[in-house]
Amino acid sequence: MAGQSHYSPPMPEFDEAPKVLIVVAPYYRDIADDLLKGARAKLDSVGAAHETVEVPGALEIPTAIGIAHRTAEFDGFVALGCVIRGETSHYETVCNDSSRGLTMLGLSGACIGNGILTVENYDQAAVRAGEQDKGGGAAEAALHLVALSRKWRNLSKGIGFKPKG
Numbered sequence: 001m002a003g004q005s006h007y008s009p010p011m012p013e014f015d016e017a018p019k020v021l022i023v024v025a026p027y028y029r030d031i032a033d034d035l036l037k038g039a040r041a042k043l044d045s046v047g048a049a050h051e052t053v054e055v056p057g058a059l060e061i062p063t064a065i066g067i068a069h070r071t072a073e074f075d076g077f078v079a080l081g082c083v084i085r086g087e088t089s090h091y092e093t094v095c096n097d098s099s100r101g102l103t104m105l106g107l108s109g110a111c112i113g114n115g116i117l118t119v120e121n122y123d124q125a126a127v128r129a130g131e132q133d134k135g136g137g138a139a140e141a142a143l144h145l146v147a148l149s150r151k152w153r154n155l156s157k158g159i160g161f162k163p164k165g
Ligand SMILES: Nc1c(NC[C@H](O)[C@H](O)[C@H](O)CO)[nH]c(=O)[nH]c1=O
Pocket: 025, 027, 056, 057, 058, 059, 060, 081, 082, 083, 084, 085, 094
């Protein structure tokens, strides 16, 4: 059933604090603030350094992350926003293109947690940004990907590999 609690893997631990960029589209300001609160709390809980930038809407989030990713300044990214269905098909465009943009960036190596809510109405958004803490969940996803990226990068350098015998 929607909103039922689900399994979350244990939070990774970091020898070196990751640096995370939060890109938020405060199209719905109160919703964005709840998402930010949850994401920042999760990042603080593992000692991650983080900063936040705002963009006009969800469609701009992938572009902003792409720009930041090319600077190699950040280990991971958290995308936060809220898309609420209106009268036209623009809802599908905003949802699908923002999500697809983030997926393409992820496949190119960016560690991104997607906290862009795609909902039918404001009440659905408020529950997901609040008690369901989707912002924290997006931050958690980004942190897992950062940990995985570091693990495989270190292994490829022979770091942490203990030869047998
Ligand atoms: N309707 C919503 C939008 N629309 C704006 C687009 O995201 C974009 O900024 C515009 O098309 C200019 O490129 N954005 C949201 O974040 N949420 C919405 O509900």
